[in-house]
Amino acid sequence: MQVRVGIVGCGTVGTATAKLLLTNRELIRKRTGIDFVLTKVADLNWEKEREFEIPRELRTTDYREVLSESDIVVELVGGKTFAKELILSALEEGKCVVTANKHLLAEEGKEIFEKAKEKNAFIGFEASVGGGIPVIKALREGLVGNRIKNILGILNGTTNYILTRMFEGGLGLEEALSEAQRLGYAEADPSLDIDGWDAAHKIAILAELAYGSYIDFGDVYVEGIRGVDKLDVELGKELGYTLKLLAIAKRVDDEIEIRVHPTFIHTEEALAKVSGVYNAVMIEGDFVGKTMFYGRGAGGHPTASAVVSDIVDAGKFLLCEKRTPVYVDWEGRKLGVRKNFYSRYYLRFSVPDKPGVLASVARVLAEHNISIASVLQKEMVCKIAGSENEPVVPLVILTHKAYEQDIQSALSRISELPVVVGKPVLIRVEEEAY
Numbered sequence: 388m389q390v391r392v393g394i395v396g397c398g399t400v401g402t403a404t405a406k407l408l409l410t411n412r413e414l415i416r417k418r419t420g421i422d423f424v425l426t427k428v429a430d431l432n433w434e435k436e437r438e439f440e441i442p443r444e445l446r447t448t449d450y451r452e453v454l455s456e457s458d459i460v461v462e463l464v465g466g467k468t469f470a471k472e473l474i475l476s477a478l479e480e481g482k483c484v485v486t487a488n489k490h491l492l493a494e495e496g497k498e499i500f501e502k503a504k505e506k507n508a509f510i511g512f513e514a515s516v517g518g519g520i521p522v523i524k525a526l527r528e529g530l531v532g533n534r535i536k537n538i539l540g541i542l543n544g545t546t547n548y549i550l551t552r553m554f555e556g557g558l559g560l561e562e563a564l565s566e567a568q569r570l571g572y573a574e575a576d577p578s579l580d581i582d583g584w585d586a587a588h589k590i591a592i593l594a595e596l597a598y599g600s601y602i603d604f605g606d607v608y609v610e611g612i613r614g615v616d617k618l619d620v621e622l623g624k625e626l627g628y629t630l631k632l633l634a635i636a637k638r639v640d641d642e643i644e645i646r647v648h649p650t651f652i653h654t655e656e657a658l659a660k661v662s663g664v665y666n667a668v669m670i671e672g673d674f675v676g677k678t679m680f681y682g683r684g685a686g687g688h689p690t691a692s693a694v695v696s697d698i699v700d701a702g703k704f705l706l707c708e709k710r711t712p713v714y715v716d717w718e719g720r721k722l723g724v725r726k727n728f729y730s731r732y733y734l735r736f737s738v739p740d741k742p743g744v745l746a747s748v749a750r751v752l753a754e755h756n757i758s759i760a761s762v763l764q765k766e767m768v769c770k771i772a773g774s775e776n777e778p779v780v781p782l783v784i785l786t787h788k789a790y791e792q793d794i795q796s797a798l799s800r801i802s803e804l805p806v807v808v809g810k811p812v813l814i815r816v817e818e819e820a821y
Protein backbone atom coordinates (compact mmCIF):
# COMPACT_ATOMS: atom_id res chain seq x y z
CA MET A 388 0.00 0.00 0.00
CA GLN A 389 1.41 3.39 -0.95
CA VAL A 390 0.81 6.73 0.75
CA ARG A 391 2.09 9.98 -0.75
CA VAL A 392 3.93 12.46 1.48
CA GLY A 393 4.83 16.06 0.65
CA ILE A 394 6.88 18.52 2.70
CA VAL A 395 6.58 22.31 2.72
CA GLY A 396 9.65 24.04 4.18
CA CYS A 397 13.02 22.43 3.56
CA GLY A 398 15.15 23.93 6.33
CA THR A 399 16.70 22.12 9.30
CA VAL A 400 13.76 19.83 10.07
CA GLY A 401 12.36 19.57 6.52
CA THR A 402 15.71 18.42 5.11
CA ALA A 403 16.20 15.88 7.88
CA THR A 404 12.63 14.56 7.41
CA ALA A 405 13.17 14.11 3.66
CA LYS A 406 16.48 12.40 4.37
CA LEU A 407 14.87 10.01 6.89
CA LEU A 408 11.94 9.16 4.58
CA LEU A 409 14.24 8.48 1.64
CA THR A 410 16.98 6.67 3.56
CA ASN A 411 14.77 4.47 5.76
CA ARG A 412 11.88 3.98 3.33
CA GLU A 413 12.32 0.22 3.11
CA LEU A 414 12.74 -0.16 6.88
CA ILE A 415 9.53 1.79 7.53
CA ARG A 416 7.69 -0.22 4.86
CA LYS A 417 8.75 -3.49 6.49
CA ARG A 418 7.71 -2.31 9.93
CA THR A 419 4.39 -0.74 9.02
CA GLY A 420 3.33 -2.43 5.82
CA ILE A 421 2.95 1.01 4.25
CA ASP A 422 5.20 2.43 1.56
CA PHE A 423 5.57 6.15 2.28
CA VAL A 424 6.56 7.83 -0.97
CA LEU A 425 8.01 11.31 -0.82
CA THR A 426 6.41 13.04 -3.80
CA LYS A 427 7.31 16.75 -3.47
CA VAL A 428 9.33 19.10 -1.27
CA ALA A 429 8.63 22.84 -1.44
CA ASP A 430 11.02 25.60 -0.42
CA LEU A 431 11.57 29.12 -1.67
CA ASN A 432 15.31 28.78 -2.10
CA TRP A 433 17.01 25.75 -3.60
CA GLU A 434 20.42 27.41 -3.83
CA LYS A 435 21.27 27.26 -0.13
CA GLU A 436 23.40 24.46 1.24
CA ARG A 437 21.66 21.58 3.02
CA GLU A 438 23.01 18.58 4.97
CA PHE A 439 21.28 16.27 2.46
CA GLU A 440 20.66 16.84 -1.23
CA ILE A 441 17.00 16.65 -2.12
CA PRO A 442 16.62 14.88 -5.51
CA ARG A 443 15.92 17.48 -8.22
CA GLU A 444 12.70 15.87 -9.40
CA LEU A 445 11.16 16.31 -5.91
CA ARG A 446 11.96 20.00 -5.60
CA THR A 447 9.45 22.79 -6.14
CA THR A 448 9.03 26.39 -5.06
CA ASP A 449 5.24 26.16 -5.21
CA TYR A 450 3.57 24.69 -2.10
CA ARG A 451 0.41 24.04 -4.16
CA GLU A 452 2.24 21.22 -5.93
CA VAL A 453 2.74 19.59 -2.53
CA LEU A 454 -0.96 19.97 -1.76
CA SER A 455 -2.05 18.41 -5.02
CA GLU A 456 0.49 15.57 -5.04
CA SER A 457 0.27 14.22 -1.49
CA ASP A 458 -2.08 12.52 0.95
CA ILE A 459 -0.04 13.74 3.93
CA VAL A 460 1.11 17.37 3.99
CA VAL A 461 4.02 18.09 6.32
CA GLU A 462 4.27 21.75 7.36
CA LEU A 463 7.85 22.61 8.38
CA VAL A 464 7.97 26.30 7.50
CA GLY A 465 7.40 27.71 11.00
CA GLY A 466 5.87 31.10 11.80
CA LYS A 467 2.18 31.77 12.07
CA THR A 468 0.80 33.37 8.94
CA PHE A 469 1.68 31.24 5.94
CA ALA A 470 1.87 28.04 8.02
CA LYS A 471 -1.67 28.57 9.29
CA GLU A 472 -3.07 29.19 5.81
CA LEU A 473 -1.28 26.12 4.52
CA ILE A 474 -2.54 23.85 7.33
CA LEU A 475 -6.12 25.11 7.05
CA SER A 476 -6.22 24.63 3.30
CA ALA A 477 -4.71 21.14 3.55
CA LEU A 478 -7.31 20.18 6.18
CA GLU A 479 -10.05 21.75 4.08
CA GLU A 480 -9.02 19.47 1.23
CA GLY A 481 -9.23 16.49 3.60
CA LYS A 482 -5.45 15.92 3.68
CA CYS A 483 -3.66 14.60 6.74
CA VAL A 484 -1.41 17.25 8.26
CA VAL A 485 1.79 16.87 10.24
CA THR A 486 3.45 19.89 11.81
CA ALA A 487 6.20 20.76 14.31
CA ASN A 488 4.91 24.29 14.76
CA LYS A 489 4.48 24.81 18.53
CA HIS A 490 4.23 28.57 18.21
CA LEU A 491 1.21 28.30 15.90
CA LEU A 492 -0.52 25.47 17.77
CA ALA A 493 -0.12 27.04 21.22
CA GLU A 494 -1.36 30.46 20.15
CA GLU A 495 -3.86 29.63 17.40
CA GLY A 496 -4.44 25.89 17.70
CA LYS A 497 -8.17 26.28 18.42
CA GLU A 498 -9.06 27.19 14.86
CA ILE A 499 -6.81 24.47 13.47
CA PHE A 500 -8.15 21.70 15.72
CA GLU A 501 -11.73 22.78 15.06
CA LYS A 502 -11.10 22.55 11.32
CA ALA A 503 -9.56 19.08 11.76
CA LYS A 504 -12.62 18.00 13.73
CA GLU A 505 -15.01 19.43 11.15
CA LYS A 506 -13.23 17.53 8.38
CA ASN A 507 -12.54 14.40 10.46
CA ALA A 508 -8.94 14.86 9.41
CA PHE A 509 -5.67 13.83 11.01
CA ILE A 510 -3.35 16.40 12.54
CA GLY A 511 -0.10 15.18 14.07
CA PHE A 512 2.17 17.43 16.11
CA GLU A 513 4.51 15.11 18.03
CA ALA A 514 7.54 17.20 16.99
CA SER A 515 6.10 20.39 18.44
CA VAL A 516 7.11 19.37 21.99
CA GLY A 517 10.38 17.82 23.09
CA GLY A 518 11.91 17.33 19.62
CA GLY A 519 12.63 13.63 19.32
CA ILE A 520 11.03 12.63 22.64
CA PRO A 521 7.70 10.85 21.99
CA VAL A 522 5.91 12.67 24.79
CA ILE A 523 2.70 13.50 22.95
CA LYS A 524 2.26 9.88 21.97
CA ALA A 525 2.89 8.93 25.60
CA LEU A 526 0.09 11.25 26.76
CA ARG A 527 -2.29 10.17 24.00
CA GLU A 528 -1.62 6.45 24.12
CA GLY A 529 0.66 5.05 26.81
CA LEU A 530 -0.91 7.09 29.62
CA VAL A 531 -4.42 7.35 28.18
CA GLY A 532 -6.01 5.58 31.16
CA ASN A 533 -4.63 8.04 33.70
CA ARG A 534 -5.84 11.31 35.13
CA ILE A 535 -2.76 13.47 34.81
CA LYS A 536 -1.79 15.20 38.04
CA ASN A 537 1.37 17.09 37.11
CA ILE A 538 3.66 17.73 34.21
CA LEU A 539 7.10 19.17 34.94
CA GLY A 540 9.28 19.78 31.94
CA ILE A 541 12.66 21.06 30.92
CA LEU A 542 11.43 21.92 27.46
CA ASN A 543 14.00 24.34 26.12
CA GLY A 544 17.52 23.18 25.35
CA THR A 545 19.00 26.66 24.96
CA THR A 546 18.07 27.84 28.45
CA ASN A 547 18.99 24.47 29.94
CA TYR A 548 22.44 24.75 28.38
CA ILE A 549 22.88 28.26 29.80
CA LEU A 550 21.71 27.31 33.30
CA THR A 551 23.90 24.19 33.25
CA ARG A 552 26.97 26.28 32.41
CA MET A 553 26.09 28.76 35.17
CA PHE A 554 25.65 25.91 37.68
CA GLU A 555 28.58 23.72 36.69
CA GLY A 556 30.99 26.23 35.22
CA GLY A 557 30.25 29.30 37.38
CA LEU A 558 29.57 31.44 34.28
CA GLY A 559 27.43 34.58 34.31
CA LEU A 560 24.29 34.67 32.17
CA GLU A 561 25.78 36.81 29.37
CA GLU A 562 28.90 34.66 29.18
CA ALA A 563 26.88 31.42 29.04
CA LEU A 564 24.56 32.87 26.39
CA SER A 565 27.49 33.95 24.18
CA GLU A 566 28.96 30.46 24.51
CA ALA A 567 25.61 28.89 23.53
CA GLN A 568 25.44 31.18 20.49
CA ARG A 569 29.00 30.31 19.48
CA LEU A 570 28.17 26.59 19.66
CA GLY A 571 24.93 27.00 17.67
CA TYR A 572 22.68 26.20 20.67
CA ALA A 573 21.13 29.68 20.73
CA GLU A 574 19.77 31.89 17.96
CA ALA A 575 21.29 35.29 17.22
CA ASP A 576 18.01 36.66 18.64
CA PRO A 577 17.46 34.30 21.57
CA SER A 578 14.37 36.03 23.03
CA LEU A 579 11.86 33.23 22.30
CA ASP A 580 14.04 30.85 24.31
CA ILE A 581 15.52 33.12 26.97
CA ASP A 582 12.24 34.84 27.81
CA GLY A 583 10.46 31.53 28.28
CA TRP A 584 8.02 31.70 25.33
CA ASP A 585 9.22 28.55 23.60
CA ALA A 586 8.80 26.49 26.78
CA ALA A 587 5.42 28.16 27.36
CA HIS A 588 4.19 27.15 23.89
CA LYS A 589 5.17 23.55 24.61
CA ILE A 590 3.62 23.29 28.08
CA ALA A 591 0.39 24.84 26.75
CA ILE A 592 0.18 22.05 24.13
CA LEU A 593 0.92 19.34 26.72
CA ALA A 594 -1.60 20.76 29.20
CA GLU A 595 -4.33 20.89 26.55
CA LEU A 596 -3.80 17.21 25.83
CA ALA A 597 -3.38 16.17 29.46
CA TYR A 598 -6.40 18.03 30.82
CA GLY A 599 -8.65 17.97 27.76
CA SER A 600 -9.16 21.70 28.08
CA TYR A 601 -8.63 24.56 25.72
CA ILE A 602 -5.95 26.89 27.08
CA ASP A 603 -5.89 30.54 26.26
CA PHE A 604 -2.16 31.15 25.74
CA GLY A 605 -2.46 34.52 27.49
CA ASP A 606 -3.27 32.64 30.72
CA VAL A 607 0.15 30.99 30.86
CA TYR A 608 2.42 32.66 33.42
CA VAL A 609 5.78 33.18 31.70
CA GLU A 610 9.03 34.34 33.26
CA GLY A 611 12.30 33.65 31.45
CA ILE A 612 15.90 33.47 32.67
CA ARG A 613 17.05 36.96 31.61
CA GLY A 614 17.08 38.18 35.21
CA VAL A 615 18.94 35.20 36.67
CA ASP A 616 21.97 36.25 38.71
CA LYS A 617 24.83 33.78 39.11
CA LEU A 618 24.87 34.63 42.83
CA ASP A 619 21.48 32.92 43.21
CA VAL A 620 22.65 29.89 41.24
CA GLU A 621 25.60 29.62 43.67
CA LEU A 622 23.56 30.22 46.83
CA GLY A 623 20.92 27.74 45.65
CA LYS A 624 23.67 25.18 45.08
CA GLU A 625 24.84 25.63 48.69
CA LEU A 626 21.28 24.95 49.83
CA GLY A 627 21.12 21.75 47.74
CA TYR A 628 19.21 23.07 44.75
CA THR A 629 19.74 23.27 41.00
CA LEU A 630 18.14 26.06 38.99
CA LYS A 631 16.11 25.03 35.93
CA LEU A 632 13.69 26.81 33.64
CA LEU A 633 10.76 24.58 34.50
CA ALA A 634 7.50 24.39 32.58
CA ILE A 635 4.78 23.30 34.98
CA ALA A 636 1.18 22.18 34.48
CA LYS A 637 -0.81 20.95 37.46
CA ARG A 638 -4.39 19.98 38.05
CA VAL A 639 -5.61 21.60 41.28
CA ASP A 640 -9.26 20.66 41.97
CA ASP A 641 -11.20 22.06 39.02
CA GLU A 642 -8.49 24.42 37.95
CA ILE A 643 -5.09 24.14 36.37
CA GLU A 644 -1.84 25.90 37.08
CA ILE A 645 0.24 26.53 34.01
CA ARG A 646 3.49 28.39 34.28
CA VAL A 647 7.09 28.71 33.15
CA HIS A 648 9.74 30.25 35.39
CA PRO A 649 13.22 29.67 36.80
CA THR A 650 12.73 27.08 39.52
CA PHE A 651 14.93 25.52 42.15
CA ILE A 652 14.69 21.76 42.34
CA HIS A 653 16.52 19.49 44.69
CA THR A 654 19.89 18.47 43.25
CA GLU A 655 19.03 14.80 43.82
CA GLU A 656 15.86 14.96 41.69
CA ALA A 657 16.07 13.30 38.28
CA LEU A 658 15.12 16.55 36.52
CA ALA A 659 18.01 18.38 38.19
CA LYS A 660 20.41 15.97 36.50
CA VAL A 661 19.16 16.84 33.00
CA SER A 662 22.00 18.95 31.71
CA GLY A 663 23.14 20.75 28.59
CA VAL A 664 20.78 20.93 25.63
CA TYR A 665 18.80 17.87 26.71
CA ASN A 666 15.08 18.04 27.49
CA ALA A 667 13.05 15.97 29.92
CA VAL A 668 9.41 15.73 30.89
CA MET A 669 8.10 14.21 34.09
CA ILE A 670 4.44 13.22 33.89
CA GLU A 671 2.56 11.98 36.93
CA GLY A 672 -0.66 10.03 36.42
CA ASP A 673 -3.06 8.78 39.07
CA PHE A 674 -2.44 5.10 38.27
CA VAL A 675 1.00 5.04 36.70
CA GLY A 676 2.66 7.39 39.21
CA LYS A 677 5.69 9.30 37.95
CA THR A 678 7.12 8.65 34.50
CA MET A 679 9.98 10.48 32.88
CA PHE A 680 10.89 11.04 29.23
CA TYR A 681 14.36 12.25 28.28
CA GLY A 682 16.14 13.07 25.06
CA ARG A 683 17.16 15.62 22.50
CA GLY A 684 14.58 18.38 22.39
CA ALA A 685 15.71 19.96 19.13
CA GLY A 686 17.89 19.52 16.07
CA GLY A 687 17.01 18.29 12.60
CA HIS A 688 17.49 14.56 13.10
CA PRO A 689 15.69 14.09 16.47
CA THR A 690 12.81 16.30 15.31
CA ALA A 691 12.53 14.42 12.01
CA SER A 692 12.21 11.20 14.01
CA ALA A 693 9.09 12.63 15.67
CA VAL A 694 7.72 14.02 12.39
CA VAL A 695 8.03 10.59 10.78
CA SER A 696 6.22 8.91 13.67
CA ASP A 697 3.28 11.23 12.91
CA ILE A 698 3.55 10.47 9.19
CA VAL A 699 3.26 6.76 9.98
CA ASP A 700 0.23 7.40 12.22
CA ALA A 701 -1.33 9.47 9.44
CA GLY A 702 -0.76 6.61 7.00
CA LYS A 703 -2.47 4.16 9.38
CA PHE A 704 -5.32 6.63 9.84
CA LEU A 705 -5.84 6.80 6.08
CA LEU A 706 -5.74 3.06 5.66
CA CYS A 707 -8.07 2.41 8.61
CA GLU A 708 -10.83 4.39 6.92
CA LYS A 709 -10.43 7.25 9.34
CA ARG A 710 -12.13 5.41 12.17
CA THR A 711 -10.19 6.91 15.06
CA PRO A 712 -10.47 10.67 15.33
CA VAL A 713 -6.99 12.13 15.60
CA TYR A 714 -7.27 15.73 16.58
CA VAL A 715 -7.57 17.54 19.89
CA ASP A 716 -11.22 17.78 20.89
CA TRP A 717 -11.98 19.79 24.01
CA GLU A 718 -15.74 19.66 23.43
CA GLY A 719 -15.96 23.29 24.49
CA ARG A 720 -14.22 22.61 27.81
CA LYS A 721 -12.08 25.32 29.31
CA LEU A 722 -10.81 24.82 32.85
CA GLY A 723 -10.06 27.87 34.96
CA VAL A 724 -6.41 28.79 35.28
CA ARG A 725 -5.21 29.36 38.82
CA LYS A 726 -2.81 32.30 39.14
CA ASN A 727 -2.41 32.23 42.92
CA PHE A 728 0.16 29.40 42.98
CA TYR A 729 0.95 27.54 46.14
CA SER A 730 4.67 26.95 46.25
CA ARG A 731 7.83 27.09 48.26
CA TYR A 732 9.96 30.21 47.74
CA TYR A 733 13.60 31.24 47.79
CA LEU A 734 13.85 34.94 48.65
CA ARG A 735 17.06 36.94 48.63
CA PHE A 736 17.39 40.38 50.14
CA SER A 737 20.41 42.69 50.09
CA VAL A 738 20.73 44.08 53.58
CA PRO A 739 23.34 45.73 55.81
CA ASP A 740 24.97 43.28 58.22
CA LYS A 741 23.31 44.79 61.33
CA PRO A 742 21.29 43.40 64.25
CA GLY A 743 17.49 43.47 63.86
CA VAL A 744 17.42 43.23 60.06
CA LEU A 745 16.33 39.60 59.92
CA ALA A 746 13.68 40.27 62.57
CA SER A 747 12.13 43.11 60.57
CA VAL A 748 11.98 41.02 57.38
CA ALA A 749 10.62 37.98 59.28
CA ARG A 750 7.90 40.13 60.88
CA VAL A 751 6.47 41.17 57.49
CA LEU A 752 6.55 37.57 56.27
CA ALA A 753 4.70 36.40 59.39
CA GLU A 754 2.08 39.12 58.91
CA HIS A 755 1.41 37.57 55.48
CA ASN A 756 1.09 33.97 56.77
CA ILE A 757 4.46 33.03 55.35
CA SER A 758 6.42 30.59 57.42
CA ILE A 759 10.22 30.51 57.23
CA ALA A 760 11.85 27.11 56.65
CA SER A 761 15.50 28.18 56.76
CA VAL A 762 17.75 31.21 56.61
CA LEU A 763 21.18 31.69 55.07
CA GLN A 764 23.19 34.84 55.59
CA LYS A 765 26.57 35.06 53.93
CA GLU A 766 29.42 37.19 55.17
CA MET A 767 30.11 38.25 51.60
CA VAL A 768 29.67 41.82 50.52
CA CYS A 769 27.45 42.31 47.46
CA LYS A 770 27.57 45.16 45.03
CA ILE A 771 24.13 46.60 44.40
CA ALA A 772 23.71 49.37 41.85
CA GLY A 773 23.12 52.71 43.59
CA SER A 774 24.37 51.48 46.96
CA GLU A 775 28.15 51.87 46.52
CA ASN A 776 28.54 53.55 49.89
CA GLU A 777 26.64 50.97 51.83
CA PRO A 778 28.07 47.46 52.13
CA VAL A 779 25.32 44.86 51.98
CA VAL A 780 25.20 41.10 52.39
CA PRO A 781 22.80 38.58 50.87
CA LEU A 782 20.12 37.33 53.22
CA VAL A 783 18.39 34.24 51.85
CA ILE A 784 15.11 32.98 53.25
CA LEU A 785 13.53 29.69 52.19
CA THR A 786 9.86 29.59 52.97
CA HIS A 787 7.47 26.73 53.56
CA LYS A 788 4.66 26.54 51.01
CA ALA A 789 2.85 29.85 50.68
CA TYR A 790 0.46 31.55 48.29
CA GLU A 791 1.95 33.64 45.49
CA GLN A 792 -0.27 36.63 46.28
CA ASP A 793 0.87 36.65 49.92
CA ILE A 794 4.49 36.44 48.81
CA GLN A 795 4.09 39.27 46.32
CA SER A 796 2.43 41.61 48.80
CA ALA A 797 4.98 40.74 51.51
CA LEU A 798 7.81 41.50 49.06
CA SER A 799 6.43 44.87 48.15
CA ARG A 800 6.19 45.73 51.88
CA ILE A 801 9.72 44.42 52.53
CA SER A 802 11.14 46.43 49.61
CA GLU A 803 9.98 49.55 51.41
CA LEU A 804 11.87 48.73 54.61
CA PRO A 805 14.79 51.13 55.03
CA VAL A 806 17.16 48.20 55.69
CA VAL A 807 16.49 46.51 52.36
CA VAL A 808 18.58 47.68 49.43
CA GLY A 809 17.48 47.12 45.83
CA LYS A 810 14.82 44.72 44.57
CA PRO A 811 14.38 41.41 46.41
CA VAL A 812 14.93 38.24 44.36
CA LEU A 813 12.17 35.63 44.22
CA ILE A 814 12.69 32.13 42.85
CA ARG A 815 10.03 29.44 43.20
CA VAL A 816 11.08 26.08 44.62
CA GLU A 817 9.39 22.91 43.34
CA GLU A 818 9.32 20.44 46.17
CA GLU A 819 6.51 18.17 47.25
CA ALA A 820 7.39 18.03 50.93
CA TYR A 821 7.34 21.17 53.12
Ligand SMILES: NC(=O)c1ccc[n+]([C@@H]2O[C@H](COP(=O)([O-])OP(=O)(O)OC[C@H]3O[C@@H](n4cnc5c(N)ncnc54)[C@H](OP(=O)(O)O)[C@@H]3O)[C@@H](O)[C@H]2O)c1
Pocket residue numbers: 395396397398399400401429430431432448450463464465466469487488489490514515518684685686687690
Ligand atom coordinates in the same frame (compact mmCIF):
# COMPACT_ATOMS: atom_id res chain seq x y z
N1 LIG B 1 14.96 23.24 14.38
C1 LIG B 1 14.54 22.49 15.39
O1 LIG B 1 15.35 21.90 16.11
C2 LIG B 1 13.07 22.35 15.68
C3 LIG B 1 12.66 21.51 16.73
C4 LIG B 1 11.29 21.34 16.98
C5 LIG B 1 10.39 22.01 16.21
N2 LIG B 1 10.82 22.84 15.21
C6 LIG B 1 9.80 23.52 14.41
O2 LIG B 1 9.89 23.04 13.08
C7 LIG B 1 9.52 24.07 12.17
C8 LIG B 1 10.66 24.27 11.16
O3 LIG B 1 11.83 24.63 11.87
P1 LIG B 1 13.27 24.68 11.15
O4 LIG B 1 14.25 24.83 12.25
O5 LIG B 1 13.42 23.57 10.19
O6 LIG B 1 13.15 26.05 10.37
P2 LIG B 1 14.04 26.58 9.16
O7 LIG B 1 15.37 25.91 9.15
O8 LIG B 1 13.99 28.06 9.18
O9 LIG B 1 13.23 26.04 7.87
C9 LIG B 1 12.07 26.63 7.37
C10 LIG B 1 12.17 26.55 5.85
O10 LIG B 1 10.93 26.95 5.26
C11 LIG B 1 11.24 27.78 4.14
N3 LIG B 1 10.09 28.60 3.79
C12 LIG B 1 9.70 29.80 4.30
N4 LIG B 1 8.56 30.22 3.69
C13 LIG B 1 8.22 29.26 2.79
C14 LIG B 1 7.17 29.13 1.85
N5 LIG B 1 6.23 30.06 1.71
N6 LIG B 1 7.15 28.03 1.06
C15 LIG B 1 8.11 27.06 1.16
N7 LIG B 1 9.14 27.15 2.05
C16 LIG B 1 9.19 28.24 2.86
C17 LIG B 1 12.43 28.58 4.62
O11 LIG B 1 13.10 29.16 3.55
P3 LIG B 1 14.02 30.48 3.84
O12 LIG B 1 15.12 30.04 4.73
O13 LIG B 1 14.46 30.87 2.47
O14 LIG B 1 13.10 31.48 4.49
C18 LIG B 1 13.26 27.49 5.29
O15 LIG B 1 14.05 26.78 4.37
C19 LIG B 1 9.23 25.30 13.02
O16 LIG B 1 7.85 25.36 13.28
C20 LIG B 1 9.98 25.02 14.31
O17 LIG B 1 9.42 25.67 15.44
C21 LIG B 1 12.13 23.02 14.92
